Amino acid sequence: MQAFLNKVEELVVKPTIAGLQKDGIDYRGFIFIGLMNNHGNPSVVEYNVRMGDPETEAVLPRITSDLFDLFEGVAHQNLHEKSFSVTDKTATTIMLVSGGYPEAYEKNKEIKGFENIKESIIFHAGTATLDDKVVTNGGRVMAVTSFGDTIEEALEKTYRSIDKIHFDQMNYRKDIGFDLV
Numbered sequence: 121m122q123a124f125l126n127k128v129e130e131l132v133v134k135p136t137i138a139g140l141q142k143d144g145i146d147y148r149g150f151i152f153i154g155l156m157n158n159h160g161n162p163s164v165v166e167y168n169v170r171m172g173d174p175e176t177e178a179v180l181p182r183i184t185s186d187l188f189d190l191f192e193g194v195a196h197q198n199l200h201e202k203s204f205s206v207t208d209k210t211a212t213t214i215m216l217v218s219g220g221y222p223e224a225y226e227k228n229k230e231i232k233g234f235e236n237i238k239e240s241i242i243f244h245a246g247t248a249t250l251d252d253k254v255v256t257n258g259g260r261v262m263a264v265t266s267f268g269d270t271i272e273e274a275l276e277k278t279y280r281s282i283d284k285i286h287f288d289q290m291n292y293r294k295d296i297g298f299d300l301v
Contacts, residue, residue: 121271128155128162136167148194174213177243177263182206209267212274214282214296218246219289221259229256229288240266240281256287 132153140147152175154166171179180187184205193199218225231254234242243265246258264281268274275296282292 124157124160124162127160132162132164148197173245173260174215174263174265177241177265178211178213181241181265181267182209182211207267209269210271210274211265211267212271212278212296213263213265214278214292215245215260216262216264216282216285216287216290216292218256218259218261218287219291221291225256225259226289227255227257229290231255231261231285231287233284233286234262236284237264237281239277240264242281242285261287261290 150171152168152171156163185203193202243263245260247254248257264278266274266277
């Protein structure tokens with residue numbers, strides 16, 4: 121894992137920053153680099169200038185610093201004076217999606233079990249309330265995030281929590297993170 125992360129830093133992150141600097145781009149904000157593990161080598165799938173789902177739900181909970189203070193540091197160009205720290209824990213996130221997503225999908229399917237989750241964080245995305253029940257209201261319904269000392273431990277917790285959540289035509293990926301373990 122550490123060897124892969126080192127390759128990401130050397131082959132992707134540093135050249136990206138150097139390219140911005142070389143082109144004189146005064147960039148402030150997130151650059152999310154979507155990667156795939158291609159036989160131990162990072163392959164860039166996409167660059168985004170924002171964080172989306174499920175990246176946000178896996179990254180932000182790990183930040184232990186004051187996030188608002190960090191945003192102010194970016195805005196006022198004094199981020200280097202701010203304290204930035206993250207937990208040593210690993211976080212994994214799996215999206216629960218409606219049947220048919222990303223194409224046509226039905227809404228208003230009652231969601232049960234999420235209120236009993238103790239070892240994960242549940243982020244509502246495409247949910248609503250209807251007759252005092254929480255129901256599906258979008259393609260990406262919920263993100264389930266868990267911490268662990270290792271990716272394996274975090275994934276186990278996430279999938280264990282997912283097993284307790286139910287709604288008609290609920291789908292989720294069962295291969296997330298396994299290319300990194």
